[in-house]
Amino acid sequence: MTRVVIIGSSGHHGYALDGARAVEDASIVGGAPGGPDEDTAYPAEKRGEEFGGAAFPDHASMLSEAEPDIAVVCPHFHRTAEVIQECLAAGVHVFSEKPLALNMEDLELVRKAHSDRDLQLAAMHPYRYNGEYAAAHAAVADGAVGEVVLI
Numbered sequence: 839m840t841r842v843v844i845i846g847s848s849g850h851h852g853y854a855l856d857g858a859r860a861v862e863d864a865s866i867v868g869g870a871p872g873g874p875d876e877d878t879a880y881p882a883e884k885r886g887e888e889f890g891g892a893a894f895p896d897h898a899s900m901l902s903e904a905e906p907d908i909a910v911v912c913p914h915f916h917r918t919a920e921v922i923q924e925c926l927a928a929g930v931h932v933f934s935e936k937p938l939a940l941n942m943e944d945l946e947l948v949r950k951a952h953s954d955r956d957l958q959l960a961a962m963h964p965y966r967y968n969g970e971y972a973a974a975h976a977a978v979a980d981g982a983v984g985e986v987v988l989i
Contacts, residue, residue: 840864843906845897845921846872846913849935853964854910868904870894872913872921897921901928908933919944922959923951931958 842858844851844866858864868891894900901909901924909925911918911934919939925932938961939945952959965971977983
């Protein structure tokens with residue numbers, strides 16, 4: 839069983855929740871706020887009730903107690919790089935809201951934390967598979983819209 843935790847409730851955390859629910863051998867085992875500046879009631883209590891996972895007061899205790907395989911990282915953006923590094927240091931794979939960092943220095947710290955470990959780190963790109971984006975991609979690939987010069 840793949841054990842999944844949710845850290846924070848910003849951005850596309852629902853996208854990750856839906857994906858985890860769709861995988862037969864995945865179980866959402868916990869939820870926690872992404873930092874002291876987040877409302878703890880929504881991610882810890884409401885999400886805990888919604889998916890059956892335990893509600894934790896903070897992500898640090900959840901990482902040690904829930905023993906997750908994968909952390910879905912969706913804190914407020916200014917905390918994302920720090921939370922990613924903490925997850926990787928705990929030996930947990932990361933599926934994160936973007937941006938992974940707000941500046942190049944923090945991105946380098948994330949890169950280093952990831953490169954030192956045999957763990958997966960991925961950023962969410964939820965619109966990539968939406969029908970309208972697939973149709974636009976097909977239209978460009980088929981030459982129906984001419985040459986793309988700027989996106």
